[in-house]
Amino acid sequence: MPIVDTKSCVSSKPEFFEKFTTNKTFCAGYKNGTSVCNGDSGGGMFFRNENVWYLRGIVSVSLALQRKYCDPHNYVVFTDLAAYIDFVQSNIIRP
Template sequence: MMTAQVKEVIVPEGYEGFSTQYESDIALLDLVTPFSITDFVLPCCIDYDTTTSVLPAGDATVVGWGYTEKRLYAGVSGTPSTTLLEAHLPLINNRECRNKDDKFKPFVTYDKFCGLYQNSSGPQPGDSGGGVIVRNGDLYYVIGVISIKPTYSNEFGAFTSVGTHQNWIREAIRNHLRR
């Protein structure tokens, strides 16, 4: 497994975690040393022309080493995966997601879209911060970041939209490169 030291974590100014229902739950990592591109470590693009109002057709892919669905109790405990797992999820927009669950609705902030779990398979605790990836031709695009799911359900999860935060991403990169 490849690892890298993080020099700096760059977060939006308004991010305050749970107190704001994980609105703006996105960050950029400045690495001490960049990863080398290999057959197993490939770049992902950001499509600066995309917004959350138009989600790509087809499923998105998420990967992680978080807790597995096996032996989960109320979404909080379980068995951490020893291998990188992947799930393919149909996507739904913010409005559809907010209508899925009244108790979870406050966490589907303006910058979220959701993925529907297949056979209870999808991101679990420990997967937060991972990318939500789609393929377009030979290129892969990060369209979201794994954010939060209802602790009492394995039906769907909410993702922070890269498209909603594209101006912040550009500005953060621009400011960081000036240092």
Template sequence: MATVVGFGLTNNFKASGSLLETKMPIKSHKECYLSDRKFFGKYLKPGDNFCAGYTNGTNVGKGDSGGSLAVEKDGRWFIRGVVSMGKKLQNDTVPHSYSLFNDVANYMDWIVENTPDLSFQGSN
């Protein structure tokens, strides 16, 4: 399970006045693709992005792009993905479809090169 946060539109299409969060599972590329071959066949690029979420209406929304999808391991939080996009229906994402996230792991070399003070050392 991962946690995604954002200030995007709420269920009633109003901007959130506070940071919202929801937990969602990261899905396999196969599961995403099979859920909507037309959409994910065009936008799902293994290595560059991945999908997560539910098909029950729990999802990211318009305005959440750029927010983080984080996972917890041994009491520490790691950004696993960045909210990228979801399937669109008029002006908002389709709540019954998985969403796409940029794969942060694919950009780790760039992140390390451009953040010289970054340390991967744990505090003991």
């Protein structure tokens, strides 16, 4: 799932995405019918760098259709874990 620049994300559905995008989120996805849906909130977006996987985003919100759970033809907003790295590192319990 590719990351989408904020301007493209917001301009795709301003009335929705302006409410949920901040400097602590990012948008990602396709507009082709493949997306996250109900039950995926809290799931992770991982990236591989060399042979190490990194958690970068957490599924936060997606557009919903009337009478349906989600709209797989729109982007998804993820919480940007990098914006919370100090919090995460200060709360890791080390052996």
